[in-house]
Amino acid sequence: MKINNHIFLSLVTLSLIINTVHGKGGPNALLLTCGSSDNGGKDADNRAWEPDTKFLTSGDKSAMSKAETQDPSLPSAIPYMTARIFPSESTYQIPLQNSTLRTLLRLHFYPSSYPNFNISNSYFSVIAGNVTLLSNFSASIAAEALSQAYFIKEYYLAPWVSPTLNITFKPSDNQNGSFAFVNGIEVISAPPVFNEEPVLIGSVISDSEQEETVKVSIDANSIETMYRLNVGGQYIAPSNDSDGLMRSWYEDSLYIYGAGDGTALKADKTITYNKNVPSYIAPLDVYGSYRSLAAGNADLNKNLNLTWVFEVDPSFMYVLRFHWCDSEMTKTNQRVFDVFVNNKTAATEVDLFSWTTAISTPIIRDYMVRVTNNTQLWVSLQPNTKTGAQYNNVLLNGLEIFKLSDGVNRSLAGPNPTISDMMKKYQGSQLAPKSFETEKKTKSFTVLITGAAGGAAAIGVAAAIFLVAYNRKKKVHGGDAGTSWLPISWNSNSTTNNKSPSTSGRSQGGTAISTDAACNCRYFSLSEIKTATKNFDESNVIGVGGFGKVYKGKIDGDTNVAIKRSNPSSEQGVNEFQTEIEMLSRLRHRHLVSLIGFCEDNGEMILVYDYMGKGTLREHLYKGNKNNLSWKQRLEICIGAARGLHYLHTGAKYTIIHRDVKTTNILVDDKWVAKVSDFGLSKTGPNMSKGHVSTVVKGSFGYLDPEYFRRQQLTEKSDVYSFGVVLFEVLCARPALNPSLPKEQVSLADWAMRCARNKTLDDIIDPLLKGKITPECLKKFTDTAEKCLSDHGVDRPSMGDVLWNLEFALQLQENSDGGKSTSNATEIVESEDVVEEIDQKSLMAIHRSMLSLGDESEVNENKADDNTDDIFSQIVNPKGR
Known part of the structure; x- marks a missing residue:
């Protein structure tokens, strides 16, 4: 059954002869370098660009300008070093070779310094045909928020009734001295990329007799490209895209949720296009790599999934295009899986061999979903065990995410990012995009978008989309290289000659x-x-x-x-x-x-x-994993991890902030001793006199400190927040994020705090622990976890206080059980050269003094074991406190 939500536009077919660019630019492409007074020129990909003057309407009062500085990250001077400035409303009239096709439109922005124009005053709208692409848009704010010198917005415009496409730039009326600008415009007659009608997610009706899906026409919708991923494979540069469309395809690994990112593999079979998937859909490299669950773990895989998380604008419809090509299965019912989008079923019993009846045959499927109030889009693949398939596994080769224009307002415009005070303060210094260069002079950025759950849910939509972007530097032959991780719509497309393996990261x-x-x-x-x-x-x-x-x-x-x-x-x-x-x-x-x-x-x-013989803490918490930990074991593991974090914060020469505290980064050895691991994101500084380190946001979904997310000011209290999530994870034996639960329960931090306010924490405790935790111990533990999750860092305890309280909780549990604590004051305290016993009075004095230590608490980082940590963490008779 098919339904059409839109009346298809009546189309007029008219071919006009325009300047076309062949070769790397592809046929039917018009490339305009805006504000250029000469004859244009060629970019780093050898594509020819021409001046924009003749495409402006008569009487236009725009100005041509040249950027005062050339950022090292620019792939080439063309088209970025010149700009067309619009003090008032102006329009380009672009002839279309074939108005019955969609028009691929790319707008290039380089918000640099231009003579006589303050780029921070630039707020404007862009309207293409009858579709609003941008509204009250600030390219300067966007570039700052993304730490990018320049970026590209990419659209597929719906077929147009006129042989001429009008692109209007209009300065915002509510900003004094505002103006619009653009550096480059690409207009390409796009092939029929959106020929299929997507399945409306949530419309699947399945029983023993029938399965029916509802498909929706998107012919009348204009489309913005948000993400384009080569799943399980490497970055594919625009010059290596199929049919000269100059698209960029990005790695997917940084969008994967959780620790289980499966296995990235390459096909060992020859793959060719077919009538259902022509060459312009995607380059063959997309179908030659894929991601699946680890092989050989059939029983374990039954309960696993692959999940990706993306930041999007709310209140829009999105089309998700899945690219598949199974080069392994040779008959039906060997690999069968289900697809979920935002916790809704998109497809059940996906059997790629059954769909294609051939091996190594590309196939695509489009699905549509509405994102209403949230700013995240979740995509999950999970093995289907109902069919009795031979292998419990999943497969994905590529994924594209597109935003559809609003049907009423015909708009694709999203909000501007919100720049924090810190980012304004450091404008032009720490926010200045860094240049990267390889042997081949390849320049690019690596930008990761991460989201925050828990307390960060209250953060504005714009901040959730933009403010978490950051640069990931990569050293290559003494230089730097990277690959953009922005939504494709914001991508700088800066890798221009990434052809040799030697230029990789x-x-x-x-x-x-x-x-x-x-x-x-x-x-x-x-x-x-x-x-x-x-x-x-x-x-x-x-x-x-x-x-x-x-x-x-x-x-x-x-x-x-x-x-x-x-x-x-x-x-x-x-x-x-x-x-x-x-x-x-x-x-x-x-x-x-x-x-x-x-x-x-x-x-x-x-x-x-x-x-570490016992693996990660997470492995021992959730149903079906290695061991059912007793409450005492869980407490002791938390105490050990807290000791390690306390040492990082106070015991080393400089304050060290871990930045990625979570249950998968707490390991356990054969003797059940907990150790903090994975310092790849750690941050250190010579002093913390300002109370924070200004830095871009990094971390993991569900554990990210909301204050750090909002302000980009990292403190040791950010680790405390993450550790608070770990404490509730240990108590409740559930993940920090679980998208399969009802909306209000997805984030453990949010749900636990809500239960705490409602006095219903007992309802979410791990059933295996019910009746095994003394009330005094439980109250001390939950009070500590709640304080760790305070919205403001100043309200959170130090890691030293957290450690003290956990030791106290263990003593309360031990005393009630009639057992002997493993962490009393008679325990021998070991350092590199010292073995001594500490009495209670000395311990209390040490505790008080260490809480007030500042920069004078520096200890040589090369010591075998810092005794201040171990001394501090021993407690005698906690009831005496």
Whole structure:
């Protein structure tokens, strides 16, 4: 059954001869370098651009201007170094070669300094035909929020009744001295990319007799491109796109939710286009790589899924295009899975071989969903176990997300980002986009959009979309390189010549590890690593994370180690690789995972750690995982992790903020000793006299401090907030985010705080713990967790106070059980050279003094174990406090 929500426009077919650009620009492309007084020129991709003057309407009073500075990140001077400035409303009249087709429109913006114009005064609207693309838009604010020097907005305009497309730039009336501007315009007669009608999600009616879907026509909708991902594969530069459409395809790994990011693989079969998927849909490289769940874990995979999370504008309809190509299955009912979007079923019993009746055959499916009040779009793939399929697994090759124009207002305009006071203060300095350059002079940015759950739900929509963008630097041959992680609509498209593997973000042996760090840990050759892992045998894989796979290995004969290897096909991780080595080579503490050494032979990025036999804390909390931890075990693990974090905050030479505290980064050894791990995102500073470090937002969904998210001012209290989520995760035995639950329960932080206010926390405690926690212990524990989740950092306890309270809670539990605490004052306190016993009076004095320590609390980072932490964390008779 099909329904049409729109009356299809009556179309007039008229061909006009216009200047076309062939070669890399593709046929039927008009490229305008705006504000140029000469004859245009060619960009870094050898595409010819022409001046825009003849396409402006008569009587136009716009001005031509040239940027005063050329940011190093610009891929080329054309079209960015010249701009057309519009003090009043002005219109381009663009001839269309074929008005029956959609028009691919790209607008290029470089909000730099222009003579006699203050770019911060620029607020304007852009209307193409009868569709509002931008409204009261500030390119300057957007660039600042994204830490980008320039960006591109990309649209597919609905077929137009006229042979001429009018593009109008209109300065905002409510801003004094406002003006509009643009640097470049691309107008391309697009092939029929949107030929299929998407399935309306939520319309699936399925029973034993029938399954019916509702499809909706989008012919009358204009479309904005939001995301375009090569799932499981590498970044595909515009010059390598199919049919000269110059699209960019990005890696998907940084949008994956949670620790289980599956396995990225490459097809070993030849893939060709077919009548259902012509070449202009996507380049073959998209179908040649894919992501699935780890092989060989059939029982475990039943309960797993692959999930991606994206930031979007609310109150719009979105079309999600799934690209699939199964190069493994050779008959039906071998791999069957379900697709969910925002916790709604998009497709059930997806059997790609059944759909295509052939192996290695590309296929696409489009689905439509409305996003109402939230700013996140969740996409999940989960094995379907009802059909009895041979393999419990999923598969995805590519994903595109498009925003549809509002049917009433015919608008695609979203809000401007909100710039924080901190970002305004540092305008032109820390916010200035950094330049990156490889051997091939390839320049690009790496920008990641992350979202925040929990308290961050109250943050404005614009901030949720834009303010969490940040630059991820990557070292390449002594230079920097990266790949944009923005929504495609904001992408700078700056990688222009990414053709050689040598220009990737891989280390290539040039990771620039400091001499000090290199001296404090062991360097392994690649042959040693291969021997330790039996040449990276898959049977030795003990985990998979955002950085890559983790293998169990043996070195020096019989010493067990954990070996973390960066995904060889990934361009991410160089910065994290360096940070991890620099941090952990200087830190030695009982509750911090120990780095033994590293390897960077042949462009590899490999880290070698002490082996943690019990895995991650998360593995022991949720249903179906390794062990059911007792309450005492959970408390002791939390105490150990708190000790490690307290040491980072106060015991090292400089304050160290972990920035990614979560249950997957708390490891447990064979003796159930907890250790904090993964310092790839950690931040340190010479002092904290300002109380914070100004930095772009990094972290994990569900654990992110809402104040840090709002203000981009990182403090140690950001770790405290994340640790508060961990405490509730331990108590409730559920993930920090669970999109399968009702909306109000998705975020554990939000739900726990709501239950606390309603005095119903008992209802969400892990059923395995019911009746096993003493009331006094439970109250102390939950009070501590609640305080950690305070909206404002100043209201949160220090990690030292958190540690004290957890020790207190354990004592309350032990005293009630009639047992003996494992953390009393007679416990021997070990440091590198000292063994001593601390009595209660001395302990209390130490506690009071340490809470007031400032910069004078510096301790040599190279000490084997910082005694201030262990001394502080011992408690005698907590009831005496």
